[in-house]
Amino acid sequence: MSQRRTLPAGGAAEGLSALGPLAIPALPELQRLLYTNYWHSAIKSAAYALAAMGPEGADILTNAVQPQTEWSGMCAIWALGQHPATGTNYIPFLLTVTTSKSEGMASGALQVLGLFHSDAEHVIPALTNVLAGTNSELSQCAARALGQFGRQASSALPLLRSTTNNPAVRDAALQALRQIQ
Numbered sequence: 790m791s792q793r794r795t796l797p798a799g800g801a802a803e804g805l806s807a808l809g810p811l812a813i814p815a816l817p818e819l820q821r822l823l824y825t826n827y828w829h830s831a832i833k834s835a836a837y838a839l840a841a842m843g844p845e846g847a848d849i850l851t852n853a854v855q856p857q858t859e860w861s862g863m864c865a866i867w868a869l870g871q872h873p874a875t876g877t878n879y880i881p882f883l884l885t886v887t888t889s890k891s892e893g894m895a896s897g898a899l900q901v902l903g904l905f906h907s908d909a910e911h912v913i914p915a916l917t918n919v920l921a922g923t924n925s926e927l928s929q930c931a932a933r934a935l936g937q938f939g940r941q942a943s944s945a946l947p948l949l950r951s952t953t954n955n956p957a958v959r960d961a962a963l964q965a966l967r968q969i970q
Contacts, residue, residue, distance in 0.1 A: 833867070892924065904937065916934050929957070
């Protein structure tokens with residue numbers, strides 16, 4: 790009986806990531822791990838390696854953001870955030886994920902958008918919309934992300950000030966106000 794080889798997590802993922810596009814022959818196996826592995830660390834490692842492989846790997850990651858593959862989707866978003874050279878090319882995709890029904894994926898997208906703090910023209914209005922929403926957890930993430938934009942997010946100051954009245958969002962809003970002003 791032949792046993793199927795799988796890529797080990799951790800060090801192998803870092804090695805494949807370092808190879809970047811040279812590791813493209815591993816794409817099918819990494820994709821399989823992303824979707825079918827039951828070990829959370831292996832899924833995360835596969836996502837990390839895929840993000841370093843350029844558009845081919847990133848396309849696999851963006852397809853992983855589906856309701857039925859929540860952990861894979863969360864790992865995909867995290868991995869894009871770990872590779873800004875690739876991830877910043879997917880800001881429109883990340884903006885759509887901020888409205889996901891999955892709080893974990895939406896939260897991850899908000900955090901990555903703040904981490905990148907680029908494309909302010911499109912990102913800040915989206916973050917402001919989430920900040921004004923009814924989900925306190927996501928509003929906190931949006932406030933933190935707005936803070937990472939610094940002065941570029943000055944248009945969000947009135948809304949941030951008003952959210953300081955919400956005990957669930959107050960600390961994140963106050964921190965963002967300090968970073969923006």
